Amino acid sequence: MPETQTLTKKDFKSDQDVRWCPGCGDYAVLNSVQGVMATLGVPRHQIVFVSGIGCSSRFPYYMNTYGFHSIHGRAPAIATGIKTANPELSVWMVTGDGDGLSIGGNHMAHILRRNVDVKILLFNNEIYGLTKGQYSPTSPIGLKTKSSPMGSVDRPFDPVSFALGCGATFVARTIDTHLKHMEQVLLAAARHRGAAFVEIYQNCVIFNDGCFDGFADKTVRDDKTIDLRPGQPMVFGKNLDQGIRIEGWEPKIVSAAEAETWRSDTHSGGPAFVMSQLDADPAMPRPLGILRDVQAPIFEQSVHEQIVRAQKTHGAGTLEGLIYSGETWTV
Amino acid sequence: MTQKTHEPGADLPLQHQEEVVIRFAGDSGDGMQITGNQFTHTSALIGNDLATFPDYPAEIRAPAGTRPGVSGFQVRFGSSDVHTPGDQPDVLVAMNPAALIVNIGDLKPGGVVIVNTGQFTENDLKKANLAKNPLSDGTLSAFRVIEIDINKRVVEALKGTTLSSKEVQRCKNFYTLGLMYWLYSRPLENTQKWLEEKFAKRPELAEANKLALQAGFNAGDIHELFQGRYEVAPCETLPKGTYRNIMGNDALAMGLVVGAKLADLRLFLGSYPITPASGILETLAGYKNFGVITFQAEDEIAAICAALGASYAGCLGVTSTSGPGMALKTEGMGLAVSVELPLVICDIQRGGPSTGLPTKTEQADLLQAVFGRNSEAPIPVIAASAPSDAFDTAIEAVRIAVQYMTPVILLSDGYIANGAEPWRLPKLEELKPFPARFLQQAPAEGFQPYARDARLARPWVRPGTPGLEHRVGGLEKAHLTGHISYDPENHEFMVRMRANKVMGIRDSIPTPNVFGDSTGDLLIVGWGSTRGAITSAIEKLRARGMGGRKVSSLHLRHVWPLPKGLDSIFGCFRSVLVPEMNMGQMARLLRSEFQQHNIISYPKVQGLPFRTSELVAKVESILEK
Numbered sequence: 001m002p003e004t005q006t007l008t009k010k011d012f013k014s015d016q017d018v019r020w021c022p023g024c025g026d027y028a029v030l031n032s033v034q035g036v037m038a039t040l041g042v043p044r045h046q047i048v049f050v051s052g053i054g055c056s057s058r059f060p061y062y063m064n065t066y067g068f069h070s071i072h073g074r075a076p077a078i079a080t081g082i083k084t085a086n087p088e089l090s091v092w093m094v095t096g097d098g099d100g101l102s103i104g105g106n107h108m109a110h111i112l113r114r115n116v117d118v119k120i121l122l123f124n125n126e127i128y129g130l131t132k133g134q135y136s137p138t139s140p141i142g143l144k145t146k147s148s149p150m151g152s153v154d155r156p157f158d159p160v161s162f163a164l165g166c167g168a169t170f171v172a173r174t175i176d177t178h179l180k181h182m183e184q185v186l187l188a189a190a191r192h193r194g195a196a197f198v199e200i201y202q203n204c205v206i207f208n209d210g211c212f213d214g215f216a217d218k219t220v221r222d223d224k225t226i227d228l229r230p231g232q233p234m235v236f237g238k239n240l241d242q243g244i245r246i247e248g249w250e251p252k253i254v255s256a257a258e259a260e261t262w263r264s265d266t267h268s269g270g271p272a273f274v275m276s277q278l279d280a281d282p283a284m285p286r287p288l289g290i291l292r293d294v295q296a297p298i299f300e301q302s303v304h305e306q307i308v309r310a311q312k313t314h315g316a317g318t319l320e321g322l323i324y325s326g327e328t329w330t331v
Numbered sequence: 332m333t334q335k336t337h338e339p340g341a342d343l344p345l346q347h348q349e350e351v352v353i354r355f356a357g358d359s360g361d362g363m364q365i366t367g368n369q370f371t372h373t374s375a376l377i378g379n380d381l382a383t384f385p386d387y388p389a390e391i392r393a394p395a396g397t398r399p400g401v402s403g404f405q406v407r408f409g410s411s412d413v414h415t416p417g418d419q420p421d422v423l424v425a426m427n428p429a430a431l432i433v434n435i436g437d438l439k440p441g442g443v444v445i446v447n448t449g450q451f452t453e454n455d456l457k458k459a460n461l462a463k464n465p466l467s468d469g470t471l472s473a474f475r476v477i478e479i480d481i482n483k484r485v486v487e488a489l490k491g492t493t494l495s496s497k498e499v500q501r502c503k504n505f506y507t508l509g510l511m512y513w514l515y516s517r518p519l520e521n522t523q524k525w526l527e528e529k530f531a532k533r534p535e536l537a538e539a540n541k542l543a544l545q546a547g548f549n550a551g552d553i554h555e556l557f558q559g560r561y562e563v564a565p566c567e568t569l570p571k572g573t574y575r576n577i578m579g580n581d582a583l584a585m586g587l588v589v590g591a592k593l594a595d596l597r598l599f600l601g602s603y604p605i606t607p608a609s610g611i612l613e614t615l616a617g618y619k620n621f622g623v624i625t626f627q628a629e630d631e632i633a634a635i636c637a638a639l640g641a642s643y644a645g646c647l648g649v650t651s652t653s654g655p656g657m658a659l660k661t662e663g664m665g666l667a668v669s670v671e672l673p674l675v676i677c678d679i680q681r682g683g684p685s686t687g688l689p690t691k692t693e694q695a696d697l698l699q700a701v702f703g704r705n706s707e708a709p710i711p712v713i714a715a716s717a718p719s720d721a722f723d724t725a726i727e728a729v730r731i732a733v734q735y736m737t738p739v740i741l742l743s744d745g746y747i748a749n750g751a752e753p754w755r756l757p758k759l760e761e762l763k764p765f766p767a768r769f770l771q772q773a774p775a776e777g778f779q780p781y782a783r784d785a786r787l788a789r790p791w792v793r794p795g796t797p798g799l800e801h802r803v804g805g806l807e808k809a810h811l812t813g814h815i816s817y818d819p820e821n822h823e824f825m826v827r828m829r830a831n832k833v834m835g836i837r838d839s840i841p842t843p844n845v846f847g848d849s850t851g852d853l854l855i856v857g858w859g860s861t862r863g864a865i866t867s868a869i870e871k872l873r874a875r876g877m878g879g880r881k882v883s884s885l886h887l888r889h890v891w892p893l894p895k896g897l898d899s900i901f902g903c904f905r906s907v908l909v910p911e912m913n914m915g916q917m918a919r920l921l922r923s924e925f926q927q928h929n930i931i932s933y934p935k936v937q938g939l940p941f942r943t944s945e946l947v948a949k950v951e952s953i954l955e956k
Contacts, residue, residue, distance in 0.1 A: 016815075025391045047797060062803075066800050068670075069806065070666060070804065071636075074636040077637045078637065081599065081626070081638060081641040082644045085624070085645065106633075110741065197913050307619045307620075307623075311622075316621075316622075317621030322621065323585065323757065326757065327377075327576075329573070330572070331572060
């Protein structure tokens with residue numbers, strides 16, 4: 001029986017007990033995602049959540065949809081197989097900074113460049129949580145963890161820059177504590193046709209508590225972050241009185257009146273890349289919102305188009321045609 | 332061009348031969364694989380039984396003229412059953428000194444060696460690391476040597492064409508092929524047609540190669556190189572039917588397509604290029620009109636994971652690889668065991684460990700296939716025994732995967748993958764469907780993702796099916812519900828359940844037939860590509876009489892779980908001999924399963940298949956004791 005489209009958030013809650021640590025940012029994301037799913041008009045049976053390994057990767061168990069909790073780092077490959085096998089499905093992938101950028105970095109690069117129509121939520125807490133607190137590929141230099149007692153000497157990845165570099169057609173960033181913003185970004189990702197990469201800053205209360213407080217805390221958030229909205233001026237600050245202009249190769253803080261209009265669909269990914277690196281200058285706000293949103297051929301559609309074309313050209317293959325092909329002779 | 336009004340060579344005596352083994356050898360850039368394949372194809376079309384053995388270096392083009400750059404192609408064709416490409420060539424075609432020196436040791440004493448003297452300059456000898464010219468230093472005294480300056484002949488034949496001198500030299504292999512067609516009385520039409528198609532966009536190249544082919548053919552009697560010509564009559568003992576020539580990788584790919592059709596599923600191949608398995612990916616990529624999806628993944632892991640994802644979505648997921656890729660896929664296989672979805676993993680074995688011998692054959696992934704995963708992760712393993720058998724084995728792999736909701740490992744090897752033989756095409760009615768059944772709605776007692784049917788298989792549910800939303804994953808699952816469970820009793824129960832399911836596959840597989848007497852002194856047990864050599868050895872040994880000693884053979888397609896009935900079969904023989912291209916892995920497996928029998932291992936790990944003569948000698952030495 002097809003479901004009616006009057007689903008509520010509750011319909012997306014599974015019968016499994018959620019087992020993240022009390023206070024974990026994952027709860028907020030789960031709640032937001034369940035809320036957003038209810039508004040998409042997609043019946044539950046058409047939705048698949050795929051994950052790898054890590055705290056965030058328990059996500060599929062808590063969604064009352066189809067779900068596949070796979071192995072460490074491989075969710076992009078599993079999701080690619082599912083979506084290519086059945087493009088009708090709405091496929092969502094949940095991963096973390098370790099799962100998605102370390103052990104699974106290769107697969108992440110390739111699902112983005114292929115532009116498989118999968119919505120990717122990367123929970124970034126700059127730490128390995130499930131293995132109990134080692135530094136991750138997004139941990140800042142100097143972070144002291146169980147495996148870096150004198151501080152990490154690894155230069156970190158910026159996930160958004162990474163995704164842009166892979167040619168992702170949709171790249172966005174949000175924060176677990178900013179529910180309204182997260183829902184807007186998730187909705188935009190859901191509407192995008194092609195691979196959508198959403199980095200979610202997610203606080204780990206146990207092993208890296210407060211790592212985003214410097215810009216994500218509600219008391220400083222307005223001044224220390226900028227929400228990039230396509231078609232809107234790049235303004236920030238409590239009173240939205242400051243703005244950003246890209247002058248030459250460098251972004252500059254200007255008054256709101258002088259702020260440049262943000263475009264996420266420029267021919268070149270250059271502006272998005274520049275903005276993704278905004279906070280390389282500590283005086284600059286942390287970029288959030290939609291950094292890139294462009295259209296490109298979708299992998300699984302091209303795959304199926306070729307099949308249709310081959311069947312049109314050669315006719316649908318039959319067993320007889322297959323086996324009795326080539327040059328044959330009779331004894 | 333000299334025009335002959337009569338058939339060239341018609342004046343020469345025509346000698347009938349039962350079978351012939353030819354080895355074409357030259358530089359990697361000389362086109363020996365094409366030459367060999369054309370000779371094979373033509374021989375198949377005129378009705379010979381045959382087997383081939385391409386042997387080429389891993390380097391695409393090692394430095395020209397050097398020994399590492401030598402590429403060979405052996406074909407054995409005959410009027411009676413041919414099971415192997417032959418132990419020793421009767422004829423060696425050597426295009427340069429390196430090809431001569433690398434291969435001459437294999438030539439049958441008194442055999443014919445055809446040498447391209449145009450490629451025997453001082454410099455050529457130096458490239459082959461030869462201090463003296465083997466044409467004059469006595470190296471070839473035990474053989475009949477035919478010297479032809481093919482370099483010069485091809486220039487003469489192509490005089491007046493627009494080709495550059497480099498392009499002219501590239502036609503040497505077709506001149507050589509023409510000469511061999513003349514010597515063995517084969518028609519040119521098939522190759523002429525092939526050239527026209529191959530060079531449809533470069534008609535001048537098609538024309539030049541056809542000229543070279545014809546010139547080589549005419550040269551046979553113009554130049555009076557040979558005292559006679561040979562004829563190898565069609566094989567009359569082949570079972571009646573329609574045949575085509577087939578290579579192992581192609582047969583395997585076709586078997587997968589047919590298997591998927593019989594299971595009523597779309598085939599999804601996830602693969603990463605690797606020698607000698609890439610041919611499967613390439614062949615399946617050409618079957619898009621059969622609805623086949625091929626996904627060239629970013630790595631071996633993504634290849635198996637995408638295939639598993641496709642199976643989860645309701646396709647037949649398949650992945651193809653070789654040893655190093657198998658190692659990378661291991662975790663993905665474990666996941667497939669845990670989520671209990673159909674998946675076919677094709678391992679086209681090659682020499683190892685590590686990168687090993689990429690273009691050489693071996694059977695040393697057996698224990699990896701049967702046991703090589705973390706924890707208790709049982710996977711059924713089946714093995715193809717010959718190029719055409721890869722077709723049937725692929726269908727069998729699909730059947731087991733779909734009926735038992737399990738990953739299946741299909742073992743082939745480089746010898747099967749690149750070898751060719753005539754294949755009697757199956758009649759369509761011989762192919763029995765085994766349609767996959769998807770659960771469409773919850774049963775009356777409620778839907779449980781890890782409920783079991785009579786085969787212990789769990790239900791397969793396509794995402795997109797309303798009301799059956801559920802989650803699967805690599806964490807241990809509670810029996811029936813599939814919920815995450817850390818319960819100790821449940822874990823052991825599930826480990827046993829998965830093992831019992833795989834062992835239960837024995838109920839659906841036949842006990843293998845014994846070739847020869849059902850009781851005797853020695854039973855040769857083979858698996859995989861050793862079948863041809865074992866069959867030839869048994870035929871030879873039985874023909875010799877063996878002083879009343881009796882030798883039989885048995886070949887295993889299902890290598891794990893092993894079929895029922897082996898215990899009593901083994902009990903009818905004094906000893907069991909297991910030849911295999913590894914250090915005795917199947918022997919080890921059989922000893923652990925059947926401790927009471929005298930199981931003798933006969934290992935060979937040289938990157939080369941067994942010779943019939945080796946097996947015959949081994950059996951004789953055992954029986955003498």
